[in-house]
Amino acid sequence: MNTLIVIAVILIVLSLVYQWGASTSRSVARSAGVKMHSRPVYYGLLLVLWCAIPAAVVYVLYSLFAPTIINSMILSYLPADVAGDPQARVSAMSRIQNLASGFGALGDVPDYERQAARALTSLRWTANLAIVALVAVVGVLGTLFARSRIGPEYRARNRVEWAIKALLITCSAIAILTTVGIVLSVLSEALRFFTFVNPIDFFFGTVWNPRFSSTGSGGQGDFGLLPLLWGTIMITIIAMLVAVPVGLMAAIYLSEYAGAKFRFISKPLLEVLAGIPTIVYGFFALVTVGPFFSGIGAALGLDVQATSAFTAGIVMGIMIIPFVSSLSDDIISQVPQTMRDGSYGLGATRSETIRKVILPAALPGIVGAFLLAVSRAVGETMIVVLAAGNSPVLTANPFEAVSTVTVTIVNQLTGDTDFASPQSLVAFALGLTLFVITLCLNVVAIYIVKKYREQYE
Amino acid sequence: MASTAETPALAGAPSPRSNRDVVEQNLARRHRNEAIFRFTGLGAILVGIALVGVLFGSILIKGVPAFTQATMTLEVDFDPEIINIPERPVLQASQSVAEYEQALLSWRRRLAFVNWNKVIQASLAKVLPAAADNARDAAGMIASGERIKLRDMVEADPSIVGTTQAVSLVAAANVDVWLKGNIDRTLPQHMQQLSKLQQEWSDELYQRGVISMAFSTALFTNVDSRSSPATAGLLGAIVGSVMMMLIVLVVAVPIGVMAAIYLEEFAPKNRLTDLIEVNINNLAAVPSIVFGLLGAAVFINFLGLPLSAPIVGGLVLSLMTLPTVIIASRASLRAVPPSIRQAALGVGASPMQAMFHHTLPLAVPGMLTGAIIGVAQALGETAPLLLIGMNAFVASVPSTPMEQSSALPVQIYLWQGNELRNFFEARTSAAIIVLLAVMITLNALAIFLRNRFERRW
Amino acid sequence: MSAVAAEASTGRYETIRIADPVARPTKIAAKEVYVHYGAKEALHHVSIDIPAQAVTAFIGPSGCGKSTFLRCFNRMNDTIENCRVDGVLDMEGEDLNDHSLDVVLLRARVGMVFQKPNPFPKSIFENIAYGPRIHGVAQDKAHLQEIVETSLKKAGLWEEVKDRLNEPGTGLSGGQQQRLCIARAIAVSPEVILMDEPCSALDPIATAKVEELIGELRQNYTIIIVTHSMSQAQRVSQRTAYFHLGYLVEEGPTESIFNNPQEKRTKDYITGVFG
C-alpha cells in the first residue's frame, strides 16, 4: 500500500515536470516569436529525464550503503563481549530490530538493547528524512538546470533520442555481458578446480570416482573426464541416428510431397514435440520407454537395462526430430524452384530430383542444421539425468547404464553451496568443457548456415 | 533469316527416338523407387505424429486417474476430552506484540500436540466398529496430513470443539493405490503396503460408499509433503513458477525488445555488431545447464542471493530466454516492409520517431508471440533450476520471490524420484499434465495472436 | 474487334490460320486446349499444329499464356498445384495430356530449356550426365562420356569447356550456362525441345550464339520457342503463333505473320504499337 502511494506520488511529480517542460517550451516560442528546434514533447521528456535520473542514482547509492552504515553505528552500542561474539551479535541485532519496529522482544531486555533500539528508531527517521530531502533537492536541481537551458536553439529531441539510444545500447550489451559472465564465472571456478586436480588427470583420466567431500582425508578421488565424455558421445550418436533420418525424411515429405492441407495439419503436430519440456521426456523415458526396451530385451534373451545409453539416446532422438525437421524444411525450401524445374524438365521423378539435385544443393545448410542438433543433444540434461542410469564407466555397450557430462554437473552441484571442494568445483570444469564443445559446434553451424543462405539470396 | 544455312547433322548423333525403349525399360523400377521414397517420407511424419500420440497417451493414461483420489467422508467428533486446550489467547493492552506471539505460539503448540489420530480413530470407529481396537491400522487409513486439516479447522474456529462435523478426509496413499489396483493384490502379505485388516476395510468402505473417488483438490491447494504423500500438492511449485514467469516477463521481454530495436534499426553495420549477432545466435544454442552454472557462480556465490529463491531462478531463466526474445523481435521488425519506414522518414520524422511511431506498432504482435514462446520455454526448463538449489524440499508457499520455493518442472523431478513409486508415478503424471496444459495454453495463445494479427504486405 | 467481343458475337473466337507454302509433317497437334489456374481460365480453346523438324515461335504480350501453353507440351503444369489442363495434345498418335501417359517418359521425349539458366550445383560433366544417368540410357562409363561429349559439341560448348569438365557448371558465364542447359536437354535425345525465352537473360553476343545453335538443332529436333523479341522470332523460326489474353489469335509461316499480319492486334503487336 505504501509503495503504491510512493509510486503514485512519483508519477504525479514527473508528469507535472513534464507539463512544465512542455509549456515552458511553448511560452518561450511564443514570447520569442520563433519556432523551437523540437516539439514540446521533447522538452517535457528532457525535464523528466533530468529530474528522475540523478535522483534515482542518489537513491540507489543510498540503499546500497545506508544499511551498512546504520548497522555499524548501532554496533557501537553493544558491549564488547556481545559485539565480539558473532552469534550473540546477530541475535542481539535482530532483537534490536524487533524492538525498534515496535514488535517487542521476549525475556529481559538489557539496557544497551533498549538504547540501541531507540537510537535505531531515531537514526532511521533522520536517514529517511534526509534521503527524501536529498532526492527532492537533486530532482529539483536537475529540473531547474534542464529548464534553464530551454531555448529555441536547444536540440531537445536529439538529447532525448540520445538517452533512448543509450538505453537501447545498454540492453544489447546485456546479451554480450551474459556470454562474458558465463565465460568468466565458469572459467574462474574451473581454474580453482584445477588448483586441486591436474588438468591432464581431468581431461585424460579414464576413471570417474570423485568420492564425497565429507570423506575428508582419504584422498581426492578420481576426476577423469573420459567416461563422462564417452557417455555423452554415445548417447548423442544414438540420438542422431534416430533424429536425422526421421527428421530429414519428414522435412522432405513436408516440403516436396505434402499438399497444403496435410502440411497445415501435420507440421504443428510435429512441432508439439519441440514444445514439450525435457523433464517430460525424461519421465517418459524412465517409466515407459525404458521398461519397454528392457522387456523386449528380456524376450530376446538380451540383458537390456531400463535406464541405459540406448533408452536416453532414443528418447533424446525423439526430442530432436522436430528440431531437425524444421531446420531442414527451412533449408530445403531455400533451394530455388528453377533447380527443381530443371530436373523435372529432364524427366526425373520427384525422388530422383530430391536425392540428386535438391539434397546436394542443400547439403551445406543441412550439415549446419545437424551440427546444431548435435550441440543440442550434447547439452541436453534432464533426459539423461532420468534415463541414462548414472553410471560413469567406460563401456561400449549401449544397453548398459552410462553417465554424461551434464548428469555429472547436476550430481556434483545440486544443493551444494560449498564452492571450496573439488567435488563441487568440478562441475564448473565440466561446464567449461561443455560450453567449449557446444560453442565450437554452434559457431561453425551458424557460419555454414549463414553462408548457405547468402548463396541463394 | 528464317532460312538458315542448312548444316548437315553432326556425325554420330544418336537418332531421336532411339532412347525411348531404354527409358521405358527402366520406368517400372524408377516408379517403384519413387513410391518407396515417398512412403518413407510419409512414414517418417507418421512416426513423429505417432510418437506425439504415444507420449501424450502414456502420460494421460497414467496421470488422469491421479486427479481423483480415494476420499472418506466421516462424521468427526471434536471431542473436548481429546482436544483439551485452553482458550485462544488475545492481544492484551499490557502485552508487547512479541509476548502475544509467544502466547499464541504455545497455544498452537498445545493444539498440535492433541492426539488427532485418536479423533480420527473414533470417527472411523463409527463406521467400522473394529477400528476402535486397532489404533495403528485405523491411523494408517487416512493421509497423515489430514490431521493438520482437523487442527486448522479448530484453529480457525475453536468453537467447533464439542460438536460433530462431516469432514471429507483424503485416504492414505496406500489405500488409494490398493483401490485403484496399482498394486498386485495377489502379492504375499509381507510385500503388501496395507495390513490385512486395512485391505478389508478399504474394500468394505469403498463398497459402502464411505470412500469414494473425489476430485483431488489437495493437488492444487496443498504444498509438497514428505510425510503425507496423499495430500502432497503443487501449490508451492505453481506459485514459484508463476513468480519466475513474471520475472522473465518483466526482465527478459523489455530488454530483449529494446536490444532487438537497437540491433535491427540503429546499430551500424560493423565488426562489433557482427560479433553481437553471432553472440546472440550462439547464446540461443548454449545448453541451459550452463546458464545454471552462471546462476550458481554469479547470483548465489558472488552476489549472495538466497538458494532456491524464485528471484534467482527468474533471473537465470531471463538470461536464457533473452536470445529467443531478441531473435523473434528482430524477425518481426524485419518483416515490417521498409516502405513504411521510408514513408515516415520521407515526411521528416527522425529515425527514432519512424521507429517508435510506425515500425514498432506493426511489429508488436510478432514480438508478443516471441515473448510468449520464450516464457513457455522458460516455464518448462528444469536443469538450470537444479543448480541454484531449487530441488530442495520446500513445504511452503513463497510470499516473496526472495523466499525458498519449488517450481513445477522441479516438483515433477522430485516426485518422479519418490520411493513410493506406485503412488507417485500417477501423481507425477498428473503434475506433468498440469505443466503441459499451461504450456499448450501459452503456445495456443501465441499461435492465436500470430494468426489474428498476421498481415500480408 | 477484340477477342472478347468476337466471342460475344459469334459464340467463340476463331484463330486465323495460314498454311505453309511447303507442307511439313505435323509433330504435335494441339486440339481445343484449355488451361485453368484454379477458377481462372488462362488459355481458351487453343488449337495448333506444331511442325516437325522446324522452329515454332510463340509471341504475344506478357501474361497472354505463352509459357502456360508451352508447359502443356511436357506437362510441367502438373507441378503447379492448382493448374488444370483440358484438351488433346496429339503427338504421333499419343495424347500427351492423357494422364495414363507416363510423364517421366514424356519428358525424356520432350525436353525443356528455361528462361533463366539453371545449371545444377554440380560439375559441368555431371550436369550433362544427369539426364542419361537417371533414365539409364548410358550403358557404361565410356558411353556416358561419349554422350556428354556429343551433347556439348552439339550445343557448341565443347571447345570452351573441354578442359574443365569437372568444374562447377555454376561457374560458367550466363550464355555458356544457357548452352549448358541446352546440352543437358539434348543429352537425353528428346524429340521435341521447348524453350521459354531462352535468351532473355543473355547479352547480344551470347544470344547470337544460342540462336545459331537453335538453327542447327532444328535439323534433328522439333523446337518450340517463346520469345519477346520480334527479330529473334523472325531470325530463328519457321512458324509463328500470336497469343493475346489467352487466345491464339493468329498462326502461320513466320514470314507471312510478320510481313502480312491478318489481325489488327497482331499487326499492332509486331509493329510495336503495344505489348
Ligand SMILES: Nc1ncnc2c1ncn2[C@@H]1O[C@H](COP(=O)(O)OP(=O)(O)OP(=O)(O)O)[C@@H](O)[C@H]1O
Ligand atoms: N501458377 C500460376 N497460378 C495462377 N495463375 C498463373 C500461374 N502462372 C501463370 N498464371 C496466369 O496465367 C496467365 C498466363 O501466364 P503465362 O505465364 O503463361 O504468361 P506468359 O505469356 O508466359 O507471360 P510472360 O511473357 O510474362 O512470360 C497470366 O495471367 C498469369 O497471371
Ligand SMILES: [Mg+2]
Ligand atoms: Mg512466360
